[in-house]
Amino acid sequence: MIKLIHKFKISYSRILGFICKESKRMEGSENNTCLDQTQTKPLESSNDNLLTTSLAEKRPIEEGEEGQDGGHKEKKIKTDDQESKVDNSVEKTNEDVLPRKKKCALLLSYCGAGYNGMQINPGVNTIEEELINALYKAKTITEDCKINPGKMSFQRCARTDKGVSAARQIVSLKMVPLKSLIPKINEYLPPEIRVFGLTKVTKAFDCKLNCSARTYEYLLPTFAFAKDYQTTKNYRLTDEKLAEINEVLSVYVGTRNYHNFTSGKKFEDPSAMRYIKSFVCGKPFMSNNIEFVVLTIKGQSFVLHQIRKMIGLAIAILRGVAPRSTFDLAWLKRKVDIPKAPALGLALDKVHFDAYNKRFGSDGIHDPLEWEDAEEDISKFKAAYIHKHMIETEMKDHTMMRWLNTLSGHTYNNEGMEEIKSAKNEEESAKNDEESAKNDEESAKYDKESREAPQEASESEDKS
Numbered sequence: 001m002i003k004l005i006h007k008f009k010i011s012y013s014r015i016l017g018f019i020c021k022e023s024k025r026m027e028g029s030e031n032n033t034c035l036d037q038t039q040t041k042p043l044e045s046s047n048d049n050l051l052t053t054s055l056a057e058k059r060p061i062e063e064g065e066e067g068q069d070g071g072h073k074e075k076k077i078k079t080d081d082q083e084s085k086v087d088n089s090v091e092k093t094n095e096d097v098l099p100r101k102k103k104c105a106l107l108l109s110y111c112g113a114g115y116n117g118m119q120i121n122p123g124v125n126t127i128e129e130e131l132i133n134a135l136y137k138a139k140t141i142t143e144d145c146k147i148n149p150g151k152m153s154f155q156r157c158a159r160t161d162k163g164v165s166a167a168r169q170i171v172s173l174k175m176v177p178l179k180s181l182i183p184k185i186n187e188y189l190p191p192e193i194r195v196f197g198l199t200k201v202t203k204a205f206d207c208k209l210n211c212s213a214r215t216y217e218y219l220l221p222t223f224a225f226a227k228d229y230q231t232t233k234n235y236r237l238t239d240e241k242l243a244e245i246n247e248v249l250s251v252y253v254g255t256r257n258y259h260n261f262t263s264g265k266k267f268e269d270p271s272a273m274r275y276i277k278s279f280v281c282g283k284p285f286m287s288n289n290i291e292f293v294v295l296t297i298k299g300q301s302f303v304l305h306q307i308r309k310m311i312g313l314a315i316a317i318l319r320g321v322a323p324r325s326t327f328d329l330a331w332l333k334r335k336v337d338i339p340k341a342p343a344l345g346l347a348l349d350k351v352h353f354d355a356y357n358k359r360f361g362s363d364g365i366h367d368p369l370e371w372e373d374a375e376e377d378i379s380k381f382k383a384a385y386i387h388k389h390m391i392e393t394e395m396k397d398h399t400m401m402r403w404l405n406t407l408s409g410h411t412y413n414n415e416g417m418e419e420i421k422s423a424k425n426e427e428e429s430a431k432n433d434e435e436s437a438k439n440d441e442e443s444a445k446y447d448k449e450s451r452e453a454p455q456e457a458s459e460s461e462d463k464s
Contacts, residue, residue, distance in 0.1 A: 107196050108195045112162070112164045115162070118159050134187075134188035141175055165385075167348065168350045171207060177200045179199075212300075213354070214298070221290050223401075225319065233290050258306050260330045261306045262304050262309070267332075277298045282294045282296065344394065345390055
């Protein structure tokens, strides 16, 4: 074993000696030989391996630069073509890189005709799809965010159904917070969708969660409230009828169980409980010789189809198709057949951020979400697109008139009123039984006292 190790050491030493000798010989021949640019030159690497490179690729030597061996250090000099390519790539990169993104609130208005609602849905035309595509084309978001909106924390304040419009919808997302980008975004949007405001919000802001309340409007012809024999385009609303409408609508104010005004919710579901702050009918106005009114409802939040069914039941009661007692039945556990008013007249009018504005609106950093500077433009858009479409469609398709003819086909489950009456009768009967038992108890007590009184009197006489 020792002999093998000794032999290996000798062989290894000879190999090292040979390498050193050859290296010196090659260095000597390099200094005495003139090579042209097509020849190769041996270079000594740090690990003593021999490498060959073309002199055509050799860099010129700059003065004042030293290498590890005390000689000159090589430095790359870029050609004009190379510099041009580098400059172009830098310029392209600067164009593609967006300014730093911030959490923002975006104010938009849209007419819902021809769209399958607000929320993005693959395969169908939606408001969000148009908006996100426009944001990408305007270079306010990246392609990655366009494909996956969740990466920019995209959220809508209120979901609108198919055909439903919005005058002041809010979405929150991370994007470039420059108001000067609004005209550019609108360039890539269809005319029935407009962005009217952009402001920076807090990092944790979520337009859906931070929304204090939502206000919806419903435009309809006044003949919807008339009796069957009065349902014509010439119908005009009287002050007495307007007062009656507002009295019926006021029944909804407060917290109630709306499981009968939506689909897929049971009476026991806590999410069926909704709080309505106000529900009023405005003064009538004329358009194309037809009288219209706008119903305005403000609530904390709403479930699917809730507003349209609330209006549907109110119209049925005011026309005399359903009894007023249907309200009492609708809040109970049993299912009630309630008509759903057409989607044509419904529009999201405004979303409210009272708590957010109170806390951050005057902190000197964030603006309150009130958009007063955009009111004039929004009013013009509302008249030119939303109301115009509703009125023209009503006159052309007679949407409300045709829907009114279906009201008599609903049952409203009025047979259930017998159960209500029976329950009330049972309650009254139980109350009467309780009072009767109490009276019987008092009578028995009185009789007992009456019997004991003569006995005590006779005992006292015997003693005397």
